[in-house]
Amino acid sequence: MMQHTPTPAYGLRAPFSRSKRAIRSQKRVALVVEDDQSSRDSLAAALDDMGLRVVCAANGAEAIRRLGDADFDIIISDLMMPEVDGLDLLAHVRNRCPATPFVLVTAADSWPTAVQAVEWGAFALLPKPIDLVQLEAVIGQAA
Numbered sequence: 001m002m003q004h005t006p007t008p009a010y011g012l013r014a015p016f017s018r019s020k021r022a023i024r025s026q027k028r029v030a031l032v033v034e035d036d037q038s039s040r041d042s043l044a045a046a047l048d049d050m051g052l053r054v055v056c057a058a059n060g061a062e063a064i065r066r067l068g069d070a071d072f073d074i075i076i077s078d079l080m081m082p083e084v085d086g087l088d089l090l091a092h093v094r095n096r097c098p099a100t101p102f103v104l105v106t107a108a109d110s111w112p113t114a115v116q117a118v119e120w121g122a123f124a125l126l127p128k129p130i131d132l133v134q135l136e137a138v139i140g141q142a143a
Contacts, residue, residue: 028073028143029053033063033089034105035081039128043076046132050139060084064092072100074123074142076135079106079114087117094121101142105130 030052034040037058044054055070057063061084063077075093079086086104093102101123106114114125124138 027051027053028139029055029070030139031055031057031063031066031072031075031077033057033060033075033077033081033086035059035078039078043130046130046135047076047139050136052139060086060089060092063089067093067096071097074101074103074139076103076105079104079110079117087113087120090117090120090122103135103138103142 028051030047032040032043032047032054034043034056035058040056040058044056047054052074055066055072057066059081060077063075064084075089077086077089084092086106090102090104093100098121102121103124103126104114104117104122105126105128107128114122118125123142126135126138
């Protein structure tokens with residue numbers, strides 16, 4: 001039986017599969033956009049454990065600024081944020097770097113809006129709390 005260690009705000013941390021090594025060898029860079037600092041830090045730590053370099057933004061406006069500074073291999077963003085929300089950020093990303101996979105993270109009560117995001121080109125949609133095994137699979141598919 002596999003041993004699971006809880007990860008605050010983002011579900012369970014499970015032992016990683018072989019895909020972790022594949023992700024690690026590519027040295028991909030992820031942009032994490034989350035207004036809740038604890039959630040942002042937890043997600044960044046999990047992505048770091050998966051071997052990605054992580055850049056964080058506390059909101060959509062900061063993420064847009066960071067998009068001007070670097071290219072990212074994947075963007076993982078919360079939907080509900082002040083100022084520039086996840087949908088506005090998705091629209092900006094689709095105009096600036098349309099091939100970059102955009103993963104939207106949302107609470108259950110915002111699913112209708114999140115479905116709209118998929119129609120607008122989000123690569124994946126993950127519920128909160130994030131299941132890290134599912135997140136790792138999505139990152140592997142986005143490779």
